[in-house]
Amino acid sequence: MTEELPHWIGGTRTAGGSGRTLPIENPATGEIERHAPMANAGEVDAAVQAAARAFPAWSATPPAKRAQVMFKFREKIHQHMDEITELVSREHGKTLADARGSLMRGLEVLEFTCGIQQFLKGELSPDVATGIDLSDIRQPLGVCAGITPFNFPEMIPLWMFPMAIACGNTFVLKPSEQDPSAPLRLAELMHEAGLPEGVLNVVHGDREAVDSILDHPQIEGVSFVGSTKVAEVIRRRGTANGKRVQAFGGAKNHMVVMPDADMDQAADALLGAGYGAAGERCMAVSVAVPVGQETGDALIERLAPRVRNLKIGPYTDTEADMGPLISSAAKERVEGYVETGIQEGAEAVVDGRGLTLQGYENGHFMGGTLFDRVTTDMRIYKEEIFGPVLSVVRADTPQQALDITNGHEYGNGAAIFTSDGDTARAFANQVQYGMVGVNVPIPVPPAYHSFGGWKRSIFAEHDIYGAEAVRFYTKHKTITARWPSGIGSGAGFNFKGSSDS
Numbered sequence: 001m002t003e004e005l006p007h008w009i010g011g012t013r014t015a016g017g018s019g020r021t022l023p024i025e026n027p028a029t030g031e032i033e034r035h036a037p038m039a040n041a042g043e044v045d046a047a048v049q050a051a052a053r054a055f056p057a058w059s060a061t062p063p064a065k066r067a068q069v070m071f072k073f074r075e076k077i078h079q080h081m082d083e084i085t086e087l088v089s090r091e092h093g094k095t096l097a098d099a100r101g102s103l104m105r106g107l108e109v110l111e112f113t114c115g116i117q118q119f120l121k122g123e124l125s126p127d128v129a130t131g132i133d134l135s136d137i138r139q140p141l142g143v144c145a146g147i148t149p150f151n152f153p154e155m156i157p158l159w160m161f162p163m164a165i166a167c168g169n170t171f172v173l174k175p176s177e178q179d180p181s182a183p184l185r186l187a188e189l190m191h192e193a194g195l196p197e198g199v200l201n202v203v204h205g206d207r208e209a210v211d212s213i214l215d216h217p218q219i220e221g222v223s224f225v226g227s228t229k230v231a232e233v234i235r236r237r238g239t240a241n242g243k244r245v246q247a248f249g250g251a252k253n254h255m256v257v258m259p260d261a262d263m264d265q266a267a268d269a270l271l272g273a274g275y276g277a278a279g280e281r282c283m284a285v286s287v288a289v290p291v292g293q294e295t296g297d298a299l300i301e302r303l304a305p306r307v308r309n310l311k312i313g314p315y316t317d318t319e320a321d322m323g324p325l326i327s328s329a330a331k332e333r334v335e336g337y338v339e340t341g342i343q344e345g346a347e348a349v350v351d352g353r354g355l356t357l358q359g360y361e362n363g364h365f366m367g368g369t370l371f372d373r374v375t376t377d378m379r380i381y382k383e384e385i386f387g388p389v390l391s392v393v394r395a396d397t398p399q400q401a402l403d404i405t406n407g408h409e410y411g412n413g414a415a416i417f418t419s420d421g422d423t424a425r426a427f428a429n430q431v432q433y434g435m436v437g438v439n440v441p442i443p444v445p446p447a448y449h450s451f452g453g454w455k456r457s458i459f460a461e462h463d464i465y466g467a468e469a470v471r472f473y474t475k476h477k478t479i480t481a482r483w484p485s486g487i488g489s490g491a492g493f494n495f496k497g498s499s500d501s
């Protein structure tokens with residue numbers, strides 16, 4: 001048996017007690033690196049109790065002091081950047097450069113929390129009536145929980161717990177069971193940065209742990225990122241139990257290519273956005289919509305050799321463009337979609353199935369796949385494949401391209417490549433997606449804006465990170481006050497307007 005990861009409960013490494021574990025693989029070699037304990041309801045409860053005990057003191061800690069911990073945590077991450085990056089790549093499979101980039105994006109969200117005082121500042125209205133002042137403040141929810149997907153094992157937890165904790169909440173994180181080592185390490189580093197015990201806890205687990213979180217009466221808020229199927233369940237069960245829940249789901253991101261676009265730039269953009277991280281990104285472009293048959297031909301002509309020449313390798317290969325898929329099950333699923341696409345009548349211009357790398361025969365590698373003449377009734381169009389598969393859906397007119405894009409049930413990211421400002425402006429205004437790129441294929445907003453899709457990519461009132469996260473992780477309160485000198489004599493029985501004397 002390999003090493004078994006501990007949970008992180010109450011500021012200490014805590015061995016799993018359920019007797020149930022799952023293996024964590026290195027997707028490049030197929031070797032089992034370690035095992036993760038799968039928490040049961042009792043272990044989730046232990047983490048929640050630790051968080052509940054820590055809440056009174058932490059929520060009463062001045063925001064400026066909380067921010068000091070965030071500054072130190074940031075330093076710790078910088079000191080351990082290579083170690084965390086390696087943990088991510090080893091368990092996820094993505095290249096080291098890509099893992100580093102996603103850690104930097106998570107770090108930027110953490111940096112935003114270093115100025116949390118600015119966002120927790122209240123408002124005061126003096127004299128809302130004679131002698132009466134009103135203040136508006138925001139207070140933390142209590143114990144919050146985060147449930148995160150495998151594809152950004154460090155970045156997405158960093159989108160959640162620093163902001164929740166900076167707002168004065170305490171937190172239980174349930175990272176993906178497929179690559180949980182990096183988030184565990186982040187919790188340890190935050191402790192080293194001075195976070196009091198119990199403020200941040202990590203429990204590993206699968207559905208049993210998630211259900212225990214959703215049913216736990218002491219958890220007030222839940223943030224979830226993952227597939228739409230699960231996001232919907234999380235939202236429904238969590239809100240039915242009276243919790244505040246934000247759940248972010250899957251995607252099918254479209255990129256419209258106009259005839260006036262620079263075709264080489266468009267092809268390069270599609271290559272990086274479609275095949276980076278083996279397509280395992282919620283903002284990956286998985287559908288290209290060229291407008292006009294000539295544009296379609298020009299795009300395919302440029303894309304096909306680029307896709308064939310993608311360099312695929314383990315994360316230790318610094319020349320690799322992309323790594324393996326996360327698991328043999330993921331590879332089987334994605335290759336199954338390629339077969340489905342062929343059966344459905346799409347044209348497989350490049351078929352990435354059947355790739356084996358010498359020395360990595362047990363790795364979950366797959367080459368890039370490019371489909372042309374995909375239609376909107378095909379399963380490969382309708383469903384999220386979450387692999388290195390790009391579908392080209394040809395449109396005859398800009399309006400048809402817009403209609404195709406808007407017709408999809410998901411609404412995370414959409415992009416247009418064009419050199420015409422009017423066309424870009426009309427597309428940006430009319431497209432029914434939460435994040436829009438103009439000549440930018442993956443329009444992920446920076447930390448001081450917020451991230452969120454539309455339609456069935458989101459089940460939430462608030463987007464994630466940025467100012468929206470402060471609203472999610474806090475409750476609004478008004479305090480209306482007057483002092484004895486302003487209180488007249490006698491009881492008041494009638495409602496009064498502010499301007500009544």
Ligand code: NAD
Nearest residue numbers: 148149150175176206207210226227230248249250251282
């Ligand atoms: P997933 O939905 O399988 O798992 C996400 C989390 O939910 C994990 O922690 C997992 O343990 C848990 N889970 C899985 N099945 C569950 C069930 N039946 N009941 C309760 N909990 C369950 O997602 P994944 O495969 O880890 O990640 C890929 C998905 O995440 C893709 O659909 C991708 O688009 C999406 N994603 C979305 C965003 C976004 O911001 N919208 C960002 C990243 C990933």
